[in-house]
Amino acid sequence: MKRSGGTDAEKRRAGERAAAAVSDGDVVGLGTGSTAAAAIRALGRRVDSGLDARAIPTSHQSRALAREAGIPLLTLEEATPDLAIDGADRIAIPDRDGSPVLIKGGGAAHTREKLVDSAAERFLVVADSTKLTDCLDSPVPVEVLPDAVPVVERRLSALGGDPTLRAAERKDGPVVTDNGNLVIDCAFGPVDDPDSLAADIAALPGVLDHGLFVGLADVVYVGTDDGVDVYRSGD
Numbered sequence: 001m002k003r004s005g006g007t008d009a010e011k012r013r014a015g016e017r018a019a020a021a022v023s024d025g026d027v028v029g030l031g032t033g034s035t036a037a038a039a040i041r042a043l044g045r046r047v048d049s050g051l052d053a054r055a056i057p058t059s060h061q062s063r064a065l066a067r068e069a070g071i072p073l074l075t076l077e078e079a080t081p082d083l084a085i086d087g088a089d090r091i092a093i094p095d096r097d098g099s100p101v102l103i104k105g106g107g108a109a110h111t112r113e114k115l116v117d118s119a120a121e122r123f124l125v126v127a128d129s130t131k132l133t134d135c136l137d138s139p140v141p142v143e144v145l146p147d148a149v150p151v152v153e154r155r156l157s158a159l160g161g162d163p164t165l166r167a168a169e170r171k172d173g174p175v176v177t178d179n180g181n182l183v184i185d186c187a188f189g190p191v192d193d194p195d196s197l198a199a200d201i202a203a204l205p206g207v208l209d210h211g212l213f214v215g216l217a218d219v220v221y222v223g224t225d226d227g228v229d230v231y232r233s234g235d
């Protein structure tokens with residue numbers, strides 16, 4: 001999937017704002033991608049200055065970055081995250097009460113991200129301003145067991161989708177996830193009922209998880225030219 005391009009400054013502002021929300025003693029779920037990386041680096045600076053925080057990574061990338069930043073690591077067997085900080089590819093903010101809906105998985109890490117983000121007591125999303133949208137119409141990443149690809153592709157088509165196996169950019173063949181599976185990006189056009197689409201995709205045999213995150217995000221920090229816009233679930 002093509003990665004989008006908000007500015008580094010917007011990502012840094014959003015990441016720093018989320019890292020500032022971590023309190024002494026917290027266990028933090030660490031998301032994947034460039035904006036989550038900005039939050040990890042900012043959290044590392046706070047740990048370096050004496051903050052007592054430990055973290056549970058969602059990918060090889062976030063584990064390596066956290067190690068580099070000097071953040072002590074834990075697993076889900078050892079702790080439950082107090083909060084998780086993670087990026088998103090698309091974010092729809094509801095007009096009325098309700099939680100922002102996200103499409104994630106541009107970095108093929110959405111299965112572990114959903115596991116950690118949903119286990120956390122609070123889920124903080126960090127993003128640059130290009131991620132906000134009124135219409136969720138970008139393809140939904142679906143992590144699939146390698147043997148299940150043809151079956152899942154047929155079933156996604158039956159749900160009205162247009163599935164494409166994600167190709168690797170710097171190797172021949174498909175993208176292989178941290179879990180050893182493949183990713184199908186499935187275009188559905190505008191997603192009007194994310195709840196029901198999420199349930200339909202999750203129910204397909206051979207699917208590990210998909211990138212629709214519904215009812216999970218508590219706060220969204222969006223970096224702008226000169227600050228951070230904050231959206232809270234239910235505001």
Ligand SMILES: O=C(CO)[C@H](O)[C@H](O)COP(=O)(O)O
Pocket residue numbers: 004031032033034035036086087088089103104105106107108109110113
């Ligand atoms: O879902 C993700 C990885 O699976 C990322 O959080 C998402 O792709 C956003 O990445 P970035 O902050 O680099 O734009």
